[in-house]
Amino acid sequence: LCAACLQPGPALEKAVSAFRCVCGEDGVSLGEAVRQQHGRDESVHRCCPPDVVVFPRCVEEVSALAKICHRYDLPIIPFGTGTGLEGGVSALNGGVCFSLRNMDQVLDLHQEDFDVTVEPGVTRKALNAHLRHTGLWFPVDPGADASLCGMAATSASGTNAVRYGTMRENVLNLEVVLADGTVVHTAGKGRRPRKTSAGYNLTNLFVGSEGTLGIITKTTLRLYGIPEATVSAVCSFPSVQAAVDSTVQVLQAGVPIARIEFLDDVMIDACNRYNSLSYPVTPTLFLEFHGTESSLDEQISTTEEISGANGGSDFQWARDAETRERLWKARHDAWYAALALRPGCKAYSTDVCVPLSRLPQVIVETKEDLIQNKITGPLVGHVGDGNFHCLTVLDPSDSDEVQRVHLFTERLARRALAMDGTCTGEHGVGLGKRALLCEEMGPMTMEVMRSLKHTLDPKNLMNPGKIL
Amino acid sequence: LCAACLQPGPALEKAVSAFRCVCGEDGVSLGEAVRQQHGRDESVHRCCPPDVVVFPRCVEEVSALAKICHRYDLPIIPFGTGTGLEGGVSALNGGVCFSLRNMDQVLDLHQEDFDVTVEPGVTRKALNAHLRHTGLWFPVDPGADASLCGMAATSASGTNAVRYGTMRENVLNLEVVLADGTVVHTAGKGRRPRKTSAGYNLTNLFVGSEGTLGIITKTTLRLYGIPEATVSAVCSFPSVQAAVDSTVQVLQAGVPIARIEFLDDVMIDACNRYNSLSYPVTPTLFLEFHGTESSLDEQISTTEEISGANGGSDFQWARDAETRERLWKARHDAWYAALALRPGCKAYSTDVCVPLSRLPQVIVETKEDLIQNKITGPLVGHVGDGNFHCLTVLDPSDSDEVQRVHLFTERLARRALAMDGTCTGEHGVGLGKRALLCEEMGPMTMEVMRSLKHTLDPKNLMNPGKIL
Numbered sequence: 001l002c003a004a005c006l007q008p009g010p011a012l013e014k015a016v017s018a019f020r021c022v023c024g025e026d027g028v029s030l031g032e033a034v035r036q037q038h039g040r041d042e043s044v045h046r047c048c049p050p051d052v053v054v055f056p057r058c059v060e061e062v063s064a065l066a067k068i069c070h071r072y073d074l075p076i077i078p079f080g081t082g083t084g085l086e087g088g089v090s091a092l093n094g095g096v097c098f099s100l101r102n103m104d105q106v107l108d109l110h111q112e113d114f115d116v117t118v119e120p121g122v123t124r125k126a127l128n129a130h131l132r133h134t135g136l137w138f139p140v141d142p143g144a145d146a147s148l149c150g151m152a153a154t155s156a157s158g159t160n161a162v163r164y165g166t167m168r169e170n171v172l173n174l175e176v177v178l179a180d181g182t183v184v185h186t187a188g189k190g191r192r193p194r195k196t197s198a199g200y201n202l203t204n205l206f207v208g209s210e211g212t213l214g215i216i217t218k219t220t221l222r223l224y225g226i227p228e229a230t231v232s233a234v235c236s237f238p239s240v241q242a243a244v245d246s247t248v249q250v251l252q253a254g255v256p257i258a259r260i261e262f263l264d265d266v267m268i269d270a271c272n273r274y275n276s277l278s279y280p281v282t283p284t285l286f287l288e289f290h291g292t293e294s295s296l297d298e299q300i301s302t303t304e305e306i307s308g309a310n311g312g313s314d315f316q317w318a319r320d321a322e323t324r325e326r327l328w329k330a331r332h333d334a335w336y337a338a339l340a341l342r343p344g345c346k347a348y349s350t351d352v353c354v355p356l357s358r359l360p361q362v363i364v365e366t367k368e369d370l371i372q373n374k375i376t377g378p379l380v381g382h383v384g385d386g387n388f389h390c391l392t393v394l395d396p397s398d399s400d401e402v403q404r405v406h407l408f409t410e411r412l413a414r415r416a417l418a419m420d421g422t423c424t425g426e427h428g429v430g431l432g433k434r435a436l437l438c439e440e441m442g443p444m445t446m447e448v449m450r451s452l453k454h455t456l457d458p459k460n461l462m463n464p465g466k467i468l
Numbered sequence: 469l470c471a472a473c474l475q476p477g478p479a480l481e482k483a484v485s486a487f488r489c490v491c492g493e494d495g496v497s498l499g500e501a502v503r504q505q506h507g508r509d510e511s512v513h514r515c516c517p518p519d520v521v522v523f524p525r526c527v528e529e530v531s532a533l534a535k536i537c538h539r540y541d542l543p544i545i546p547f548g549t550g551t552g553l554e555g556g557v558s559a560l561n562g563g564v565c566f567s568l569r570n571m572d573q574v575l576d577l578h579q580e581d582f583d584v585t586v587e588p589g590v591t592r593k594a595l596n597a598h599l600r601h602t603g604l605w606f607p608v609d610p611g612a613d614a615s616l617c618g619m620a621a622t623s624a625s626g627t628n629a630v631r632y633g634t635m636r637e638n639v640l641n642l643e644v645v646l647a648d649g650t651v652v653h654t655a656g657k658g659r660r661p662r663k664t665s666a667g668y669n670l671t672n673l674f675v676g677s678e679g680t681l682g683i684i685t686k687t688t689l690r691l692y693g694i695p696e697a698t699v700s701a702v703c704s705f706p707s708v709q710a711a712v713d714s715t716v717q718v719l720q721a722g723v724p725i726a727r728i729e730f731l732d733d734v735m736i737d738a739c740n741r742y743n744s745l746s747y748p749v750t751p752t753l754f755l756e757f758h759g760t761e762s763s764l765d766e767q768i769s770t771t772e773e774i775s776g777a778n779g780g781s782d783f784q785w786a787r788d789a790e791t792r793e794r795l796w797k798a799r800h801d802a803w804y805a806a807l808a809l810r811p812g813c814k815a816y817s818t819d820v821c822v823p824l825s826r827l828p829q830v831i832v833e834t835k836e837d838l839i840q841n842k843i844t845g846p847l848v849g850h851v852g853d854g855n856f857h858c859l860t861v862l863d864p865s866d867s868d869e870v871q872r873v874h875l876f877t878e879r880l881a882r883r884a885l886a887m888d889g890t891c892t893g894e895h896g897v898g899l900g901k902r903a904l905l906c907e908e909m910g911p912m913t914m915e916v917m918r919s920l921k922h923t924l925d926p927k928n929l930m931n932p933g934k935i936l
Contacts, residue, residue: 110823112823112825113826155669157663161663166663184912187890191888191890193822193854193890193893194821195853196623196890196893197623197624197893197894198892198901199676199936200676200677200920201623202913202917205668205669208667208669209668251582251693253696254696254758256724295763295766298760298763302760353661355583355660356582356662357578357580357581386663420659420660422656422659423666424664424665425664426663429667433666440656440659440667441655441656442652442656445653445654445670446667448924449668452920452923454923455923456916
C-alpha cells in the first residue's frame with residue numbers, strides 16, 4: 001500500500017482484504033526486495049513473496065492493519081531489513097508483509113541512564129551514527145546492518161557478545177502488536193529500569209520469537225560508554241585445540257576481552273588471496289581489547305603470554321584506528337573472501353554453538369566432514385561464546401551439491417547437539433532448523449512452546465511456518 | 469511426608485490426597501519453619517501454612533507428587549530456603565508444600581566451560597564452598613543464603629549485579645516440573661551453550677515466575693573466574709546527588725566496578741552505632757573492584773578522581789581480606805544495624821528500581837516521606853543498577869504503624885513507577901505487589917501474563933495467589 005493511502009478506515013480494510021492498494025494499484029511485491037536483500041541464502045531457503053506489502057508509519061497503523069488481517073485470517077510477516085539468514089521473512093502461505101522501514105525514529109535517548117528507544121526502521125549502524133557525539137554506543141553487531149527491532153526478534157548477537165552480551169541481555173522493553181492488533185509493552189509502557197523482577201519476563205519471550213508471537217514496533221536498549229582506547233591483535237596457532245585452549249585461559253584469567261574471533265586455515269587462506277595478505281595459513285585468533293590505555297597494556301601482555309604458552313606465534317597488534325582496520329580486514333571481509341573462492345557461487349552460513357571445551361572436537365570433525373564430502377566451507381567463529389559458522393560456498397544450480405550441503409549442515413547441527421550445544425547460536429530457527437529444534441528441545445519442551453504460540457496467536461497468523 | 473514413606477504408588481496417593489503421611493502421622497506443618505525462616509517480613513505478609521509438606525528426593529518423585537496434586541486439585545507451593553521477602557511461600561489456599569531441601573547435589577560441574585548444574589537444595593554459599601578449589605565462583609548474592617533454584621524462581625540479584633548481572637543473565641537451562649507433572653528442560657535436556665537463539669526463551673520465562681508456572685528441580689548456571697585481586701573502598705559524599713553523579717560517571721568511564729553500594733545518612737548512623745564505627749554521617753558509597761593488581765590501581769585512581777570532583781571525601785581503601793571485611797562490615801551488617809535502631813521491632817525491606825538519573829529525586833522525596841510519616845527507614849541501594857531498599861523498622865503490634873508503613877511502601881513504589889521504574893528490582897511480586905504490578909504493566913500486558921499462566925497451569929494449582 002502506498003503511504004498516502006494508508007489511512008485506517010473502510011477503504012483500507014477493503015484494500016488489504018482484497019490484496020489491492022486503496023488507490024487501485026497492485027500491492028507492492030516484496031518478492032524482488034526479499035530476493036535482493038535476502039540473496040545470501042536463497043540457494044537454501046525458497047523465496048516466497050507475500051501477496052501485499054504495507055508500510056505503516058506508526059504503531060496505531062500497525063495495530064489497525066493487524067486487526068484487519070486478524071478479521072480476514074491473513075498471515076502477517078513482519079519485515080525489518082530482510083537480512084536474516086534462516087528464511088524468516090519468507091511468506092510461505094502468502095499474506096501481508098508489514099515493512100516497518102518508514103518507522104525510523106530514534107526516540108527517547110537517555111544518556112545518563114545508558115538507554116535509548118528505537119523504532120523498527122532504525123538499523124544498528126544508524127543508531128551508532130546517531131549516538132556519535134554522546135560517548136555512547138550499542139555494541140551488538142551481527143554481520144549485516146540489521147534493524148534493531150529485527151535483531152530483537154531474532155535474538156541476534158555478533159563479535160562483541162563475549163563482552164557485551166546478545167540482544168537477550170540488552171533489550172529492556174519492547175512495544176509489540178499482537179496478532180489481534182492489541183498493543184502491549186513487555187515491561188510496561190515507558191519502563192526502563194536496568195533491572196527488574198516484576199512479573200513474567202515477557203521481554204525475553206518476544207526476543208527471539210522471530211515474528212511468530214507479535215510485531216515489534218519499539219525496542220528499548222541498553223547503551224555502553226565508548227571505550228577510551230581499543231587495541232586489535234592477531235595471533236596464529238599450530239592447532240584448533242591450541243587456539244581454543246588460549247581462549248579458555250584468557251577468559252579464565254579474567255581478561256575482559258571485547259572480541260575473540262577464530263578463523264580456520266581455509267578461511268585464512270581465502271582471506272590472504274582476497275586481500276593480498278600473508279597471514280600464516282593456520283588456525284588464527286583475531287582479538288580486540290577495550291579499556292583504558294594502561295589496562296590495555298596489561299590485557300595484551302596477559303593474552304600474549306597465554307597465547308605463547310599455547311604455541312601461538314606471529315602476534316601482531318595495533319592501536320590506531322587505521323592499523324586496526326587493516327589488521328582486522330581479513331575478518332571483516334571473511335564473507336566476501338569465502339565467496340571469491342568460487343566465483344559465481346552463493347554462500348550459506350551455518351550456525352552452531354557448543355560449550356567451549358567441545359569446540360576443538362566439533363571443529364576437527366567438521367573439517368573432516370567438509371573434506372570427505374567435497375564441500376567448500378571455511379570456518380569462522382565467535383570462539384569466546386563457543387559459537388561458529390561454516391561459510392559453505394555452493395553452486396545453487398547443482399542440485400547434488402545443494403543436497404550435500406543440506407545434509408552437511410544437518411550433520412553439523414547434530415554434532416553440536418551431541419555435545420550439549422544448540423543448532424543455532426545466533427541465526428535463529430526460521431524455516432531451516434525446525435526439525436533440528438525438535439531434536440534439541442525434546443517433545444515436552446516443544447509442546448510448551450506450541451502452547452504459548454497457540455495462546456498468543458490462536459489463528460496462527462503471525463509469521464506462520466517459522467520456528468515451530 | 470517422611471522420606472521413608474515417600475514412594476510413588478497408591479499409598480502415597482491416598483496420603484497426599486488426604487493430607488496425611490503414609491505412616492499415619494500428620495503431615496509436617498511448615499508453619500513454624502516458614503515463621504522462623506521467613507520472620508523478616510511476617511509483620512507485612514501473613515503466614516499461611518500448607519496442609520502437608522512433602523520432601524521429594526528426585527525429579528521423578530516431584531513429578532509423581534505433582535501428578536497426584538493435579539488429579540486432586542491440590543495447590544502446590546515450592547519451597548527452597550523460604551528466604552524470599554514478598555510472601556512467596558505462603559500457602560494462601562492451603563495445599564501441598566514441596567520442600568526441595570533433600571535434593572541437594574551439585575551436578576555436572578564443567579570447569580573449562582564455566583558452568584554447573586545444581587539441585588534445589590544447594591544454596592549459593594554451598595555452591596561457592598563446593599567451587600572453592602576450582603578458581604571459579606558464582607557471583608549473584610542476595611542477602612540471604614538462598615537456594616539457587618529459588619533464586620532462579622524469584623529472579624534474584626544482589627550487590628554484584630552491576631558487573632555480573634542477575635539470575636536472568638546467569639541461568640543457562642532449567643529442569644521444571646509443570647503443574648500436571650510433566651518434566652521439561654527449558655533449553656533442552658543437558659544443553660548448556662553460553663548463547664543460543666533456538667526457539668522461545670523458556671528459560672527466562674520460568675526465571676522470575678516465583679513458582680507460579682512450575683517447580684524448578686535443576687538449574688544450570690554460568691560461573692566466573694575468581695578475580696586475581698579485590699580492593700574495597702568507602703567514600704563519603706555531601707549529597708545523594710553527588711553520590712549518584714559519581715556512580716554514573718564511574719560507569720561512563722568504563723570502570724568495570726564489581727559493587728557500588730549506597731547507604732544514606734540514617735543508615736550510616738545506624739551502622740556507626742551498631743558496630744562502633746565512625747564513618748561521617750552523610751550519603752556514602754561502598755565500592756569493590758575486581759581485577760588484576762595493576763588494573764585495580766587504575767580503577768581506584770579513576771574512581772577516586774571522579775569522587776573527588778563530586779565532593780567525595782574520606783576515601784578509604786583496603787586490599788587484604790581482613791581490612792576489606794572490616795571496611796565493608798557496615799554494609800554487610802546493615803540489616804541488623806537497622807533492626808538495632810528499635811529493639812524488639814521487626815524490619816521489612818522495600819525494593820524499587822529506577823533509571824540512574826532519577827535516583828537522587830526518588831531518594832530525596834522518599835526521605836522527606838519517611839520524616840513526615842514518622843517511619844524509621846534507613847536506605848541502602850545497589851546504586852549502579854538504580855535499585856534501592858528502604859529497611860523500614862516497625863512494631864508489628866502497632867496496627868497504626870503497620871498501616872503507615874504499608875501506605876509508605878505503596879507511595880514509594882508509585883514514585884518509582886512515575887519515574888519510568890519498577891515496583892520491584894529484585895525481591896519479586898509475591899503477595900505484596902500484585903496491585904502495583906498491574907499499575908506497572910497496564911491491563912493489556914497483565915492479560916498476556918494471565919493467559920500464559922492459564923496455558924501452563926489451567927487449574928491454577930502452582931503457588932496460587934502470587935504475582936497475578
